[in-house]
Amino acid sequence: MKEIVVISGKGGTGKTSIAASFSYLGGKDLVVADCDVDAADMHLLMQPDFNKTEDFYSGVLAKINPDKCTNCGACAKVCRFDAIPVINDQYIVEPLNCEGCGYCPRVCPVDAITMEDQNVGKWYISTTKVGSSMVHARLGIGAENSGKLVAQVKNEAKRIAKEDGKDIVLVDGSPGIGCPVVSSLSGSDFVVLVTEPTVSGLHDLKRVYQLVKKFNIRAGCIINKSDLNLKVSSEIENFLKEEKIMHISNLPYDETFTKAMINGQTIIEYNDSNLIPILIESWDKIKKIILNN
Amino acid sequence: MKLAFTTKGTSWDSMMDPRFGRTEYILVYDDAKDELSHYDNRAIKNQAHGAGPQTAQKLFDLQPDILITGNGPGGNAASVLEKVGMKIYIGAGEMSVKEAFDAYKKGTLKEQEL
Numbered sequence: 001m002k003e004i005v006v007i008s009g010k011g012g013t014g015k016t017s018i019a020a021s022f023s024y025l026g027g028k029d030l031v032v033a034d035c036d037v038d039a040a041d042m043h044l045l046m047q048p049d050f051n052k053t054e055d056f057y058s059g060v061l062a063k064i065n066p067d068k069c070t071n072c073g074a075c076a077k078v079c080r081f082d083a084i085p086v087i088n089d090q091y092i093v094e095p096l097n098c099e100g101c102g103y104c105p106r107v108c109p110v111d112a113i114t115m116e117d118q119n120v121g122k123w124y125i126s127t128t129k130v131g132s133s134m135v136h137a138r139l140g141i142g143a144e145n146s147g148k149l150v151a152q153v154k155n156e157a158k159r160i161a162k163e164d165g166k167d168i169v170l171v172d173g174s175p176g177i178g179c180p181v182v183s184s185l186s187g188s189d190f191v192v193l194v195t196e197p198t199v200s201g202l203h204d205l206k207r208v209y210q211l212v213k214k215f216n217i218r219a220g221c222i223i224n225k226s227d228l229n230l231k232v233s234s235e236i237e238n239f240l241k242e243e244k245i246m247h248i249s250n251l252p253y254d255e256t257f258t259k260a261m262i263n264g265q266t267i268i269e270y271n272d273s274n275l276i277p278i279l280i281e282s283w284d285k286i287k288k289i290i291l292n293n
Numbered sequence: 294m295k296l297a298f299t300t301k302g303t304s305w306d307s308m309m310d311p312r313f314g315r316t317e318y319i320l321v322y323d324d325a326k327d328e329l330s331h332y333d334n335r336a337i338k339n340q341a342h343g344a345g346p347q348t349a350q351k352l353f354d355l356q357p358d359i360l361i362t363g364n365g366p367g368g369n370a371a372s373v374l375e376k377v378g379m380k381i382y383i384g385a386g387e388m389s390v391k392e393a394f395d396a397y398k399k400g401t402l403k404e405q406e407l
Contacts, residue, residue: 058341146341151315179342182367187311187386214371215364216383216403 001161002290003154003188005035005217007173007181008195009204014224014251015194017261018279019172020045022192024266025283027130030168033157034136035184037121037145042172045266048126048134056123056137058146060100060115062093068112075104075113096142123153125160133160145174147183154184167291177211185212190290191219192248197232205236209243218289219245222282224257226250246289249282251275296322296397297357297379298390303331309393311363311386314345314370320390321355345370353377361385361393365405374407381405 006022008015020042023032034042062083064075069091076084076091083097084104093104093113105113120143126134135157137149157169173184185191191212195205205221212219221240226233233250240247251257256273260266267275299316301308310316315338320331332355337347349370352360358379363386366374374381382402385393396402 147315147344148339148341151312151338182345183315186313186315186364186367188364211368214368216405217364 001158001167001169002190003158003169003171004190004192004286004290005171005173005184005188006192006194007184007208007212008175008193009177009206009208010195010198010201011175013194013196013201014257015175016041016172017045017257017267018192018194018222018224018251019170020266021268021279022283022286023128023132023134023170024130024268025280026132026168026170026287028132029166030132030170031157031161031164031166032128032132032134032136033153033169033171034134035150035153035180036172036174037137037139037149037153037180038174040136040138042134043126043136044264045261046128046130046134047264048124048128048136050124050126052125053122054124055119056121056139056149056152057117058120058143058148059118060102061095061098061118062100062102062104062113063116064091064093065112065114066090068110070110070112072109074107074109078103078107121149123149123156125156133157133164133166135160145180147179150174150180150183151186154187168287177208181208181211185215185217188215188217190286191217192286193219193221193245195221195223195236196225197223197229197236199232202232202236202239206239209245213243220248220286220289221245222248222251224251225253227252246285248285249278251278294324294359295355295357296324296359296361296394297352297355298322298385298393299360299362300331300390302390305329305389305391305394307390309361309363309385309388309390313362313364313366314348316348316362319348319351319355321357322394343369346373349373349377352379359397361397361402363387371407381407
């Protein structure tokens with residue numbers, strides 16, 4: 001079983017639209033994992049049924065038991081995050097400010113403070129509109145994506161792929177180069193870098209590729225909206241050559257890209273999009289590389 | 294010589310864990326004593342952030358000469374491991390521990406430069 005991760009470095013390059021097109025093309029042959037949990041959008045295109053739901057716990061939050069609390073204020077004094085204000089004559093932990101560091105329960109003279117596991121969202125196992133299994137998650141307000149959540153979503157997708165005898169897990173990765181992205185890349189076999197010909201597109205591509213290189217994962221690149229800035233496009237192509245990154249394809253700017261999204265469709269489903277043959281060819285290329293090895 | 298493996302179980306037949314930071318176990322084989330021991334890493338696996346550096350810290354305590362793993366450590370973990378001075382071999386993510394050890398002995402695993 002092989003794992004393909006789609007990442008972009010920069011947001012707004014079309015990563016999820018392209019990943020959703022591949023998961024449509026792959027159909028029942030693959031398991032999909034949406035690890036872009038901060039802004040999970042893949043479900044809008046793949047319409048999963050949210051069949052199985054589980055709570056996700058990450059990190060801890062301080063909680064003051066008002067029956068035990070003597071309002072001495074020792075906790076508020078040591079809190080580095082100003083997370084313990086007095087409300088109605090009672091010290092209360094403000095959950096959005098608490099970082100879960102655990103300092104306050106150490107100084108509380110009457111043991112009124114406990115650190116409690118934080119329910120930060122839910123994760124799901126679904127069947128998509130094309131009949132494939134999809135693992136995805138939704139975070140609560142103020143909660144952040146983490147390496148732990150990404151690892152959990154990916155491990156679950158891998159487990160299903162193994163059980164059902166599927167050859168490919170397709171991961172929609174998260175943007176940036178931080179902890180969730182490191183976790184998306186860890187244990188994967190091929191990376192699809194989706195970029196666009198803008199100064200920040202190229203800059204973020206270079207940044208995220210540093211990470212991919214560290215993990216020794218083979219990579220290919222799709223330049224989306226490639227004809228909008230031919231100068232930067234050719235700079236990107238030069239970078240790909242220098243780094244020996246496979247240049248999978250160029251997708252010219254095409255309004256059907258956005259129109260399909262507005263309809264809640266993948267590009268492949270949108271009638272007469274000029275991008276369809278390019279995406280089919282790109283997916284075939286990627287499949288060939290990873291299944292032949 | 295001590296060899297460390299990132300694994301999903303505690304025996305030679307267990308599968309390797311391709312992940313470094315969130316590996317379930319670290320298996321250590323001491324070939325002088327022919328002794329296999331394990332460290333349960335699942336508490337670190339459940340940390341929201343910073344799993345890589347913490348696993349690297351654990352390896353610093355265990356002081357193996359060789360680490361055999363999947364993709365290898367990320368940037369933060371690598372800067373800790375540099376201090377340990379061990380050699381890192383990668384590409385064993387989909388093997389059993391036994392297969393990974395054999396592949397290492399045959400010299401077919403790639404060495405990771407930190």
